[in-house]
Amino acid sequence: xxxxxRVAIGLGSNLGNSEATLKDALSKLDFIPGIRVEARSHLxxxxxxxxxxxxxxxxxxxxxxxxxxxxxLQTLLNLEKQFGRVRRERWGARTLDIDLLxxxxxxxxxxxxQIPHPRMTERAFVLVPLSEIASDWVNPLTGKTIATLAQQVxxxxxxxxxxxxx
Ligand code: GSY
Numbered sequence: 001x002x003x004x005x006r007v008a009i010g011l012g013s014n015l016g017n018s019e020a021t022l023k024d025a026l027s028k029l030d031f032i033p034g035i036r037v038e039a040r041s042h043l044x045x046x047x048x049x050x051x052x053x054x055x056x057x058x059x060x061x062x063x064x065x066x067x068x069x070x071x072x073l074q075t076l077l078n079l080e081k082q083f084g085r086v087r088r089e090r091w092g093a094r095t096l097d098i099d100l101l102x103x104x105x106x107x108x109x110x111x112x113x114q115i116p117h118p119r120m121t122e123r124a125f126v127l128v129p130l131s132e133i134a135s136d137w138v139n140p141l142t143g144k145t146i147a148t149l150a151q152q153v154x155x156x157x158x159x160x161x162x163x164x165x166x
Pocket of ligand 1: 011012013046047048049050056058092097099125
């Protein structure tokens with residue numbers, strides 16, 4: 001694969017063996033033609049946003065990809081399905097959720113695809129892991145770096161899961 005576009009994704013799981021699911025999802029992503037996992041954050045145990053449900057494990061990754069945003073989105077949704085994700089409740093528990101957060105400094109506003117992810121700037125479970133691997137990346141909607149956004153968010157519900165995640 002030649003040099004691709006730089007993309008940030010967030011991964012979350014709160015059903016089944018979430019640690020195995022997130023690690024497995026990242027290695028499967030790296031095997032998909034046109035996608036390379038450039039960096040991955042540590043894992044964090046995070047209090048759920050939404051209806052009462054178990055804590056999540058969350059992580060973020062930087063990808064290099066030759067896939068355009070639409071095709072990448074479909075590929076990520078297919079990977080979620082491979083892990084048995086059933087969309088029951090909108091904000092409910094799930095085996096694997098993958099969010100497309102940033103695609104270079106592009107902004108996309110389609111009904112099914114918004115980049116940057118519209119809720120990423122208020123979610124500590126995204127900003128804390130993402131700031132480990134993409135602190136200087138500027139969110140084109142706010143003009144602020146991920147490091148700045150991560151400093152401004154309430155991170156009380158976000159705890160390191162294990163010292164090392166590799
Ligand atoms: O959009 C991601 C799914 N999700 C999460 C999550 O990944 N982590 C936490 N802590 N709460 C969440 N609520 C939803 S929905």
